[in-house]
Amino acid sequence: MGYGFSLDDVAYLRSDAGCAALSALSGLPLTDASRFADVAAARREAGGFFAAVLETLLLRRRAPSKVDFVDGLYTDDALQQATAAPVARHRASRFTGPVHDLTCSIGAELAWLPEGSIGSDLDPVRLAMARHNLGPDVGLALADALRPASRGVPLLADPARRDSAGRRTWRPSDFLPPLDGLAQACEGRDLAVKCAPGVDFAVAPWADEVEVVSLDGQVREACLWTRGLATPGVRRRATVLRTGAEPWTLTDADPDDCPVAEPGEWLVDPDGAVVRAGLVRHYAARHGLAQLDEHIAYLTGPVPPPGVRAFRVVEHGRYSEKALRSVLKAHDVGVLEILVRGLDVDPNPLRRKLKLSGSESMAVVLTRVGRSPVYVLARAERT
Known part of the structure; x- marks a missing residue:
C-alpha cells in the first residue's frame, strides 16, 4: 500500500524547504542495507516529514517507466x-x-x-x-x-x-x-x-x-x-x-478469412492484444497466414509479418514426453524455450524431465490440433 501521504505532507514537499530536502537527499542509496542510515539522514534534513520525503524519492525512481513528470509527486497506488x-x-x-x-x-x-x-x-x-x-x-x-x-x-x-x-x-x-x-x-x-x-x-x-x-x-x-x-x-x-516503431491497429471490421493448415515454414504467435481482442483470424487474413487449429492462436505460413519474433519450423509431430526427448537429443538441444497453448503442460517441470545436455538453442511449441497434442520444434528469429 505504501506510505499514506497527508495534505500537510504534500504542502511540505511543494515548499522551498521540501524541495531543498528532496534535492539534498536524492543521492541516498535507498536499499534494504542502507535503510537505517537513509532514515537518519532524512530525519536530519526533513524532520517530521522524513517518511514523506523518502517515499517520494523511492517513487520518483520508479516513475519514469510510467509517467513523464519532472519532480513529480505520487502515491504508491496511484503510480x-x-x-x-x-x-x-x-x-x-x-x-x-x-x-x-x-x-x-x-x-x-x-x-x-x-x-x-x-x-x-x-x-x-x-x-x-x-x-x-x-x-x-x-x-x-x-x-x-x-x-x-x-x-x-x-x-x-x-x-x-x-x-x-x-x-x-x-x-x-x-x-x-x-x-x-x-x-x-x-x-x-x-x-x-x-x-x-x-x-x-x-x-x-x-x-x-x-x-x-x-x-x-x-x-x-x-x-x-x-x-x-x-x-x-x-x-x-x-x-x-512498440517503442521506435509505428503503431498499428486491427478491428473486427477487417477481413477474417483464413484457412487451417499443418505447420509450414514459419510459426507465428500473434501479439497478446490481438489474442485478447479475439482477432486472431483477422490478423491471419491480413498477413496471409493459416491457423494450426481453429480454436488455437498459433498461426503458420511461408512468410511471417515484418517486425515480429517468429519461429522457423524445424520439424513437428505428435507430442509425448518420450517423443520430444528423442527429437531434442537428435538435434543436440541443450537450451530450450518451451511455449504451451491448449495443453495442460507446465514448462518448468517438463524442462527438468527432458534432461537437456546438447549444444544447440531452440524453441518448442506444444499445442493441439483437434484433440491431438503436437510439438513444433523451431528456431526463434526476429523478422
Whole structure:
C-alpha cells in the first residue's frame, strides 16, 4: 500500500524547504542495507516529514517507466495504476477536444488529454499532487465520478481495481467506482473507461467498442468506448504500440478469412492484444497466414509479418514426453524455450524431465490440433 501521504505532507514537499530536502537527499542509496542510515539522514534534513520525503524519492525512481513528470509527486497506488505514457498518449489521440477525467488521481492521464481538459477526484491528497504535477492552469475539482460535474464534454474514467479493504480485485462490481454504477451515472454521455485487459468484456454490454492495447509485447489494458467515441461498425479493436516503431491497429471490421493448415515454414504467435481482442483470424487474413487449429492462436505460413519474433519450423509431430526427448537429443538441444497453448503442460517441470545436455538453442511449441497434442520444434528469429 505504501506510505499514506497527508495534505500537510504534500504542502511540505511543494515548499522551498521540501524541495531543498528532496534535492539534498536524492543521492541516498535507498536499499534494504542502507535503510537505517537513509532514515537518519532524512530525519536530519526533513524532520517530521522524513517518511514523506523518502517515499517520494523511492517513487520518483520508479516513475519514469510510467509517467513523464519532472519532480513529480505520487502515491504508491496511484503510480501503480497510472497508464504508461505511450498508452495514455495513444488514448488521448482518439479525443478531438477537451475531456473531463472523472478519476484524475495524480494527473498522469490528464497530462496527455487535449488542451482545455479538466480533472476531478474524491481524494484531496491526489488532487493536491495533480496540481503540483500539472501546474496552475489545469482545471481540477474535488468531485465524485458518480456525479459528473461537467456538461458537454466526453468523460474518461479509470476505476481503481482495489476493493474498499485495499485488496486487488478483478470483479467490476468491486471497482471504485463500480463499473455498472459508472455507466449508469454517465448514461447519455460519451464515455471511455480504462480497464484491466483480463476483465470479462461481457460485463460491459453498454460498451460500443472494446480496445485492447499492448506496449512492447505486453498487454497493458483495455478501454471501453461508448457512443460518439466508438468507431462506427467496430466492436473489437487491438492496438499494438512498440517503442521506435509505428503503431498499428486491427478491428473486427477487417477481413477474417483464413484457412487451417499443418505447420509450414514459419510459426507465428500473434501479439497478446490481438489474442485478447479475439482477432486472431483477422490478423491471419491480413498477413496471409493459416491457423494450426481453429480454436488455437498459433498461426503458420511461408512468410511471417515484418517486425515480429517468429519461429522457423524445424520439424513437428505428435507430442509425448518420450517423443520430444528423442527429437531434442537428435538435434543436440541443450537450451530450450518451451511455449504451451491448449495443453495442460507446465514448462518448468517438463524442462527438468527432458534432461537437456546438447549444444544447440531452440524453441518448442506444444499445442493441439483437434484433440491431438503436437510439438513444433523451431528456431526463434526476429523478422
